[in-house]
Amino acid sequence: MITSHDVARLAGVSQPTVSRALRDDPKVSEATKQRVREAALALGYSPSAIGRALSVGRSTRVGLVVTDLENQFYAHVIAPMHHELERLGHELVLITESSESGPVAEHVIGHGLCGVVLATTTVDSILPSRLHDRGVPFVYFNRTAPNVPADSVTVDPEQGIRELLADVVAKGHSRVGAIFGPRNTSTGELREQTVRAVLDEHGITLAHRDVRHGPFDFRTGHEGMHALAGRADPPTLVLCGNDVVALGALNAAAELGVAVPGDVSIAGFDDLPTSSWALVRLSTVAYDLDAMSRAAARMIVARADKPEAEPVTEVFPTRYVPRTTIGTARS
Amino acid sequence: MITSHDVARLAGVSQPTVSRALRDDPKVSEATKQRVREAALALGYSPSAIGRALSVGRSTRVGLVVTDLENQFYAHVIAPMHHELERLGHELVLITESSESGPVAEHVIGHGLCGVVLATTTVDSILPSRLHDRGVPFVYFNRTAPNVPADSVTVDPEQGIRELLADVVAKGHSRVGAIFGPRNTSTGELREQTVRAVLDEHGITLAHRDVRHGPFDFRTGHEGMHALAGRADPPTLVLCGNDVVALGALNAAAELGVAVPGDVSIAGFDDLPTSSWALVRLSTVAYDLDAMSRAAARMIVARADKPEAEPVTEVFPTRYVPRTTIGTARS
DNA sequence: CTGAAAGCGCTTACAG
DNA sequence: CTGAAAGCGCTTACAG
Numbered sequence: 001m002i003t004s005h006d007v008a009r010l011a012g013v014s015q016p017t018v019s020r021a022l023r024d025d026p027k028v029s030e031a032t033k034q035r036v037r038e039a040a041l042a043l044g045y046s047p048s049a050i051g052r053a054l055s056v057g058r059s060t061r062v063g064l065v066v067t068d069l070e071n072q073f074y075a076h077v078i079a080p081m082h083h084e085l086e087r088l089g090h091e092l093v094l095i096t097e098s099s100e101s102g103p104v105a106e107h108v109i110g111h112g113l114c115g116v117v118l119a120t121t122t123v124d125s126i127l128p129s130r131l132h133d134r135g136v137p138f139v140y141f142n143r144t145a146p147n148v149p150a151d152s153v154t155v156d157p158e159q160g161i162r163e164l165l166a167d168v169v170a171k172g173h174s175r176v177g178a179i180f181g182p183r184n185t186s187t188g189e190l191r192e193q194t195v196r197a198v199l200d201e202h203g204i205t206l207a208h209r210d211v212r213h214g215p216f217d218f219r220t221g222h223e224g225m226h227a228l229a230g231r232a233d234p235p236t237l238v239l240c241g242n243d244v245v246a247l248g249a250l251n252a253a254a255e256l257g258v259a260v261p262g263d264v265s266i267a268g269f270d271d272l273p274t275s276s277w278a279l280v281r282l283s284t285v286a287y288d289l290d291a292m293s294r295a296a297a298r299m300i301v302a303r304a305d306k307p308e309a310e311p312v313t314e315v316f317p318t319r320y321v322p323r324t325t326i327g328t329a330r331s
Numbered sequence: 332m333i334t335s336h337d338v339a340r341l342a343g344v345s346q347p348t349v350s351r352a353l354r355d356d357p358k359v360s361e362a363t364k365q366r367v368r369e370a371a372l373a374l375g376y377s378p379s380a381i382g383r384a385l386s387v388g389r390s391t392r393v394g395l396v397v398t399d400l401e402n403q404f405y406a407h408v409i410a411p412m413h414h415e416l417e418r419l420g421h422e423l424v425l426i427t428e429s430s431e432s433g434p435v436a437e438h439v440i441g442h443g444l445c446g447v448v449l450a451t452t453t454v455d456s457i458l459p460s461r462l463h464d465r466g467v468p469f470v471y472f473n474r475t476a477p478n479v480p481a482d483s484v485t486v487d488p489e490q491g492i493r494e495l496l497a498d499v500v501a502k503g504h505s506r507v508g509a510i511f512g513p514r515n516t517s518t519g520e521l522r523e524q525t526v527r528a529v530l531d532e533h534g535i536t537l538a539h540r541d542v543r544h545g546p547f548d549f550r551t552g553h554e555g556m557h558a559l560a561g562r563a564d565p566p567t568l569v570l571c572g573n574d575v576v577a578l579g580a581l582n583a584a585a586e587l588g589v590a591v592p593g594d595v596s597i598a599g600f601d602d603l604p605t606s607s608w609a610l611v612r613l614s615t616v617a618y619d620l621d622a623m624s625r626a627a628a629r630m631i632v633a634r635a636d637k638p639e640a641e642p643v644t645e646v647f648p649t650r651y652v653p654r655t656t657i658g659t660a661r662s
Numbered sequence: 663c664t665g666a667a668a669g670c671g672c673t674t675a676c677a678g
Numbered sequence: 679c680t681g682a683a684a685g686c687g688c689t690t691a692c693a694g
Contacts, residue, residue: 001388003687004687004688005687005690013664013665014664014665014666015665015687016664016665016666016667016688016689016690017663017665019687019688019689019690020664020689020690023689027663027664028664029663029664032663032664039658044465046437046438046440046441047441047688048385048441048686048687048688049441049442049443049688050381050384050385050390050443050687050688051385051670051686051687051688052687052688052689053381053688054385054669054670054671054672054687054688054689055670055687055688055689055690055693056670056688056689056690057332057670057671059381061424067409069406069409069413070406070407070410070604072403072406075400075401075403075405075406076401078400078409078425079400079401082400082425082427083427086427087492090427091424091425091426091442093392093424094409094413094422094423095422095426096413096417096423098412106377107377109377110377110378110379110380111380111381112379112380112381113424134374134375187397217669238694247608250610251422251610252607252609254608254609254610255609260579273401274605277578278583278586279582279611280584280586280608280610303411319576332670332671334670334671335671335672338669344680345680345681345682346671346672346681347672347674347680347681347682347683348680348681349675350671350672350673351673351679351680353673354673358679358680359679359680360679360680363680378671378672379670379671379672380672381670381671381672382670382671382672382673382686383672383673384672384686385670385671385672385673385685385686385687385688386671386672386685386686387672387673387674387686388686388687501685560690663692663694664693664694665692665693666692666693666694667690667691667692667693668689668690668691669688669689669690669691670687670688670689670690672685672686673684673685673686674683674684674685674686675683675684675685675688676681676682676683676684677680677681677682677683678679678680678681678682
């Protein structure tokens with residue numbers, strides 16, 4: 001490996017001068033900088049980020065903690081988050097909660113990340129408090145945990161759900177079912193409560209047998225729809241916890257031969273790219289996931305810079321995107 | 332930050348002893364190990380990976396170089412690769428070629444990765460030779476570059492394509508079109524050549540006007556299908572460079588109101604999870620992408636261990652998975 | 663404007 | 679079995 005000492009030797013300066021010159025320190029003369037840059041180029045030298053990290057006591061690597069990497073939702077957060085981090089001179093390292101290499105908190109601390117973004121927090125996860133105790137900067141992305149305050153980027157589902165349900169009611173649905181997300185996530189819980197409250201304003205109550213819960217994945221929607229639509233007397237509409245769940249439901253409907261929206265209407269939440277496919281055309285609730293992901297990136301680097309600043313929180317509005325999976329209620 | 336020195340003080344031993352004890356060095360007595368572990372636990376200490384990396388001169392971080400993070404194909408390589416790396420005690424850091432922070436090679440070198448896997452190599456990319464020159468271990472994933480030899484994990488498309496085309500011919504297609512991948516990728520080129528060669532055995536030639544090329548993305552398939560099927564005299568079947576392209580084509584067909592496989596048949600390559608959706612049911616060529624991704628993970632850590640070993644290469648076989656997008660040719 | 667010195671948190675010979 | 683010493687590649691006061 002070639003180091004700043006090699007460059008120093010070639011340029012005929014001291015090693016610290018190489019360090020300063022390459023970081024464009026104003027205290028170094030232009031002539032020297034020039035000489036150093038040439039030497040560095042000649043040797044193909046690039047400074048070791050790890051030497052630097054050890055020296056300054058902080059790295060430029062942020063971790064993204066996710067449980068389900070396979071889930072397409074996360075592809076759409078990883079991409080923009082990575083780009084924004086790169087723009088800020090940081091790297092993205094992936095961490096999953098199911099880490100076999102021991103507790104995530106230890107992993108995070110040991111691996112010298114300057115901060116982490118938590119994308120799959122549950123209400124009962126211990127990670128936030130562990131990170132807090134160890135002084136590791138972090139931000140909540142999308143989901144939050146109630147007990148440990150920290151920066152967060154979230155979405156406010158209300159407006160989108162109101163618009164969606166207004167359409168649902170206008171189309172004559174009164175027998176509505178739902179496949180909600182997990183109860184132990186802030187997003188799952190908030191969306192469910194909002195749906196129930198707004199439905200209530202319209203005089204509609206969800207029948208217990210028309211409701212399912214499960215992880216925000218394809219399978220939940222798939223199995224949920226089989227359960228709900230496979231019955232003699234199914235609801236005319238099924239609200240899904242998110243688009244991936246709705247995609248599962250849509251496919252289950254196709255398997256069952258139940259027409260959407262002829263026999264049953266379906267709604268999602270997230271408006272992923274797949275939802276606008278001609279083959280899908282899912283009516284859903286949208287928000288700017290791309291901007292959210294980038295905001296989280298900016299937030300974590302800012303936080304790493306000023307660990308003591310007041311927690312900030314950014315919330316993104318939602319809107320209804322009607323497509324073709326919600327039709328007039330069959331009578 | 333709490334360091335091994337703090338633990339040493341509390342345990343009443345020297346700092347190197349802490350280091351050895353925690354790594355379970357057999358030369359340390361059980362009694363001492365016990366004491367050190369307790370002290371470490373009490374202080375909530377976890378060893379700094381970056382201190383360690385600097386000391387041993389090698390990190391446990393492997394980079395994955397990808398251009399299009401949004402592409403669902405990569406979600407299915409990232410997940411298994413990450414899991415396998417984690418199992419091996421390594422981390423995955425994401426790198427995109429469009430790195431604004433200067434040339435990727437410099438980035439890779441500077442950031443102290445122990446190796447990188449190249450997932451979006453083109454025939455003309457300079458990265459392989461740069462990495463080679465700088466002595467950075469790397470492996471080709473899926474695609475290779477011809478000039479720089481290195482470890483690789485690839486797929487052999489022949490068997491799958493043979494089976495696919497046998498079915499195509501049996502169903503009476505003779506007017507076949509294609510939306511191939513980019514000419515400057517080994518995968519794009521190899522699949523195209525194989526298709527042409529096997530088709531030739533069946534006495535079929537692709538008409539120039541029935542062929543399109545483009546990046547392996549949704550848009551390529553989408554625009555390609557609009558161009559091919561929007562004409563007066565379209566081919567009866569369109570072979571796509573991969574599933575994501577085929578998904579674009581399938582959706583374009585839906586938009587155009589052309590029935591699949593009634594009006595036109597469509598084939599893919601990869602067999603992504605989406606392809607088996609009831610809404611999709613894409614006939615395609617399959618291989619074990621999961622195993623491939625894990626193999627690449629194992630390969631890069633092995634390579635980082637023995638930089639001088641002979642390059643190894645692992646190739647995965649393919650098979651045809653008939654579903655419903657290929658039908659009898661209309662006459 | 664530049665250099666010598668010390669230090670970041672580890673590991674690894676080398677002694678004992 | 680354990681410790682003192684040196685070093686990994688940087689950065690950052692401190693002198694000059």
